Amino acid sequence: MELHDLIDLGRYPIDRPDAPAYADLLADLRREIAEDGCAVLPGFAHPAGVARLVAEADAVAHLGHRSFSRTNVYFSQDDPDLPANHPVRQFFDRSNAFVPADNFPPDRPLRRIYEAGPFMPFIRDVLGEPENRFFRYDDPLADVIVNAVETGQGFPWHFDTNNFTVTLAIQNGSAGGAFEYVPDLRTASDENFEGVAEVLAGARDRVRVLDLQPGDLQIFKGRYALHRVAPVEGPRRRYVGIFSFVETEGMCGGVERTRQLYGRVLPRHHQRAGLRADALRD
Numbered sequence: 001m002e003l004h005d006l007i008d009l010g011r012y013p014i015d016r017p018d019a020p021a022y023a024d025l026l027a028d029l030r031r032e033i034a035e036d037g038c039a040v041l042p043g044f045a046h047p048a049g050v051a052r053l054v055a056e057a058d059a060v061a062h063l064g065h066r067s068f069s070r071t072n073v074y075f076s077q078d079d080p081d082l083p084a085n086h087p088v089r090q091f092f093d094r095s096n097a098f099v100p101a102d103n104f105p106p107d108r109p110l111r112r113i114y115e116a117g118p119f120m121p122f123i124r125d126v127l128g129e130p131e132n133r134f135f136r137y138d139d140p141l142a143d144v145i146v147n148a149v150e151t152g153q154g155f156p157w158h159f160d161t162n163n164f165t166v167t168l169a170i171q172n173g174s175a176g177g178a179f180e181y182v183p184d185l186r187t188a189s190d191e192n193f194e195g196v197a198e199v200l201a202g203a204r205d206r207v208r209v210l211d212l213q214p215g216d217l218q219i220f221k222g223r224y225a226l227h228r229v230a231p232v233e234g235p236r237r238r239y240v241g242i243f244s245f246v247e248t249e250g251m252c253g254g255v256e257r258t259r260q261l262y263g264r265v266l267p268r269h270h271q272r273a274g275l276r277a278d279a280l281r282d
């Protein structure tokens, strides 16, 4: 299976960084990131590629870790010393199933894309990050996963633990499942708890809504953009492939969050706790 069996390389020539079309594409996507905090590449995976990705997701969906919990936007514990309306103290229902990354071998479609030579440099170019601050997530449970969401389930407001998130829509639910986000709500040095509290209380003025279609690739700064997935409705599962990138080499997920989302932790999650460049709550 080659990259062109999955991706529309005619429309998105990520394998030809010297081509003028690559420079044009990059300029468009960088503008989108600057204006919207998010770039979308419609039809990045072509229909035949989507069919392969759906088949892969269907085959491993039963291995998803189904978890139901109440979580705050940081996936952290409550802190009773803070005021009751503080974002750390706002908990929302979360239910979904993450299919852990060790179910996606290199010769199957999803990891074939994630580990393809041109993919990481392309994403880094779009985000305008330097080479020494852009790495694949070093987490064997979470570097590339599928989020499988069934009827009634969703993913409430949160920040990602990895810096940059790239999602690939594989299959939509029958209805619902829209992606909502607030770009740049916090920075590496400013939690902006007040702004977060406003969104959690229902302020909609900065919320953007995306209705992604199967095959669409989305690139955004999930550590700084608060985001959520509206509940899915109807019999069909929603599948999204999630590719993670980080600014610190060797970084993996924290112990608490990894246990919640994947149902297990590895020795490296303990060994590398705290290996990150910022001091955000997570």
Ligand SMILES: O=C(O)CCC(=O)C(=O)O
Pocket: 147, 155, 160, 167, 179, 227, 228, 229, 240, 242
């Ligand atoms: O399913 C999605 O579109 C994104 C889910 C998400 O935000 C996450 O897994 O952190």
Ligand SMILES: [Fe+2]
Pocket: 158, 159, 160, 165, 222, 227
């Ligand atoms: Fe997320």
